[in-house]
Amino acid sequence: MTLPFEVWFFFEVVLNGLFTGTMYSLVALGFVLIFKASGVFNFAQGIMVLFAALNFVGFIEMGLHPLLAGAITVAIMIALAYAVEGLVLRHLVNQAPIILFMSTIGIAFFLEGFGEFIWGGDVHALDVGIPNGAWFVGDMMIQQFDVSQAIIAAVLVAALAAFFTYTRIGRALRAVADDHQAALSVGIPLNQIWVIVWAVAGIVALVAGIIWGARLGVQFSLSIIALKALPVLILGGFTSVPGAIIGGLIIGTGEKLAEIYGAPAFEELVKATTGVDSISFGGVEEWFAYVLAMIFLFFRPQGLFGDRIIERV
């Protein structure tokens, strides 16, 4: 094809952004699951990603087969769900949302310390055999890694969707998400449902942790990247699974475009108008997602797909 290089480069940037976006979506998914079922804004989701990945990589380094390591980690995440429900949430029923939110920050601190206490604070390399070559379409480079990651994310979302739609537990989960009291009155055990959503969120965290760990190494900064899931969430709406995915894609693409095209253009502008020549606006990625979400919420306070907020006196 005869497109100029700049166009190909633009496509590559957009595609890169979309792939980054799927990663944000994976973390945001975990948030949405827990928020829908229990109304808890789970700040610990980012740390759960790190904690799951630390366990996984730790077992592999002990010489276990990745599948076995994965199975043990899943068991640990389920045990964690039971512990969170039994030790924390059960005692905080009927407290204000901010108190529940604070308690998840407490859980986050605990897990961070606990994970590093057991497995050490070093960066762990993780290789799970995801192909690492690149394809070329025209002048555009596509990392095979990115593609496999997007496929894994898509499979996970499809599996979750099927789980929610076709299984008995899934129906119960949707009922709880719709209306806590109505669900209770038809005999759905709330505590059990909470354990299940925390366990599912833990497994989602494990998948996200494996993919991110394979890309960046398993280290503490994973939990900081996971904070980016928050603007993704509010962009998509707290209660919407499709919102989490589309929000992730928008934010991933937006921040890559801002970093590659926006920042240099702005630098030029500042240099031309003020005459200062040693200025750099790199690192726009750090805050772009939050500011985009903030501006967006001005116009749609409940996010793209969130439930309409109706207030009554």
Next chain:
Amino acid sequence: MFYREAGIFKTSYAADQALFRIPIDKLFVIGLIAFAFIVIPMIGNEYWLGSILIPTLILSIAALGLNILTGYCGQLSLGTGAFMAAGAFMAYKFATNLEGMPIILVILLGGLSAAAIGVAFGLPSLRIKGFYLAVTTLAAQFFLLWLFQKVPWFVNYSMSGVPTAPPREAFGFLVTGAEASPTARYIFVLGFTVVLGLLASNLVRGRIGRMWMAIRDMDIAAELIGIKPLQTKLSAFAVSSFYCGVAGALWSFCYINTVEASAFDINRSFTVLFMVIIGGLGSILGAFLGAFFIFLLPIFLNSAPGWFGLSIASETIAHVEFMTFGALIVFFLIVEPAGLARLWGITKEKLRLWPFPY
């Protein structure tokens, strides 16, 4: 027996609405302030004054600020660190570009600049509520810190990007910068803390404080009885950011002695939020109790093994510290969600009946 209201008669409305309605409360607070101003500088050594009391007092100011916004006006904010940074950087600009300006004025101007920025980032609160708002305050946190790091104007084009706090005098004593004695810096910070603490406790029991609380309890109902949400919410953001800005300026000028953005990262915001929650939402006393508890706890955890003759690798201690910290927060929330201030309230109730409880 010793602490009771019986027998205290008020003969005027002013006495009935005084800040301290019971003489023993007033005596206690005055005694505490006098102790802090006179006795502590005499008995405290450099470590206690410089590394423990100064930062704790400064963080108390920040916790007061966040408590006004979150505890009294009900707007959850995760951007405290950014507003502190705004105060620190603007105070630095005022101090270096306007030679001879009194340092107290410099710090207050830093606070006022932070207030202006806080109002700008408070604007979304008119449309956005709850956790949505909390995430938008993260925008302030990340954007402002990025701005202070990337725009060299804020640090006067200094080569290292981390300028030192300029030495300045107040009342003939050197109070800022690395050369100032810890005692002088301590007295300076304590002065700010006492004045701002008294100001806050008067603000929240006055007209504006009642407006904040009405908005917190139910904003629609508050609007219906004639409280304007725009002015009320923005005033809470302004006052809160002013407190945070003053705290940030003091942190840079009197504690770490450098003006750098990394001192005000997201962890700072969370620390202050912990102080407010553990101390007690919507309580002035709670802000102080929380600041002391949260700041002293890691120091205690660090040195506790040493007292029992145990030697543990410092890395392990750091991890255990995180675990204990997290577990304690959860524990406190379960046992007393209203915080340390509520525990103090319960103690006072008990004292009232002591030694003859029924």
